[in-house]
Amino acid sequence: MLNRSICTAVLLVLSAVATAGDNAGFEAAYNAAEAARKKAADVEYEWNTTAPLLQKAQDAAAAGDYDKAITLAGEAKKQGELAYAQSRYEAKHWRDSEIR
């Protein structure tokens, strides 16, 4: 009886640790993605596909699917980075297509 409840307690603690680990992993991935999104937004280059990805990532995390949540956050981060790089590239090259 005692053994069993210790077992349960240990299991509970373990699963809590596992969850906390995934959640922390998700939070780190999410924060990195949000920072990348904001960097693009600050130069008015944010894609309109990025915020929906972040929302989906949050939904997945809320449903406990941290793997999916982290993957989605990673995609959002990538988009933020690409959009920012696009803004830098265009700042240099926009005149190439100017009508003269």
Added chain:
Amino acid sequence: MVRILITAMSVLLFASSTVADPESDRKAFVNYFNKRFPNVATESYVNGIYALDKDAYEQWLDIEEFPPYEIAIEEGEQLFNTRFANGKGYADCFDKGGLGIRQNYPYFDSARKQVVTLELAINECREKHGEKPLGYKKGAIASLSAYMASTSRGNIFNITIPDKPALAAYEEGKQYFYSKRGQLNFSCADCHVSNASMQIRADKLSAALGHPTHFPVYRSKWGEMGTLHRRFDGCNKQVRANPQPAQGEAYRNLEYFLTYMSNGLEVNGPGARK
């Protein structure tokens, strides 16, 4: 000495390659379309895609017989002539009582160093007289703008660039126009210059020349009126870019550049489009 000379030369070179000359920009813009579509008269670019697409033009003429924006003009006239709570009205805020002035918008306010569009001026008028500002994309503001445009039909766009800060705003608008953005990596120019008259999904693309002349517009797809910035918003989203706020600095500068390109064309707003 040599170093100074080199510096001076590179400054000169830099200056000549980046300083804008809006009038030669505009001429090159008009020339581009004239060369590409030799059978299209410059004046007819005010008709958007209907200048380039004969079949659509015929259908559009039918629509123009019972213009869907007529109600908005009437509503706009009523709103325009309704006094504010303090007894003043829109006419008190504008040159010539606000009638026949659409061709001068947007203008550059040198004191405030910013572009003022007609819609911005409408809201500033309201706020000056203690009224709440209107939403910028549709509704009452589109009706007011439609009425004011209707009193200006046939007048010739005459956007001026009075000073250096104005030139900087023009340049910003120009850069926005030519910069690719969004997940699809398209600029305004990619669609409305290079691909003008081409089919994209259900639409054929209009030329950027003449773009602002007929705004605000009744769009069948919207089932209602919308302002130019509402259209910018939609075009940004089409390439999966986040739109800028209506009447924010980016869109006002874009409108400034785009309308300057249409200098010499006539006001024909409000308009009707698919």
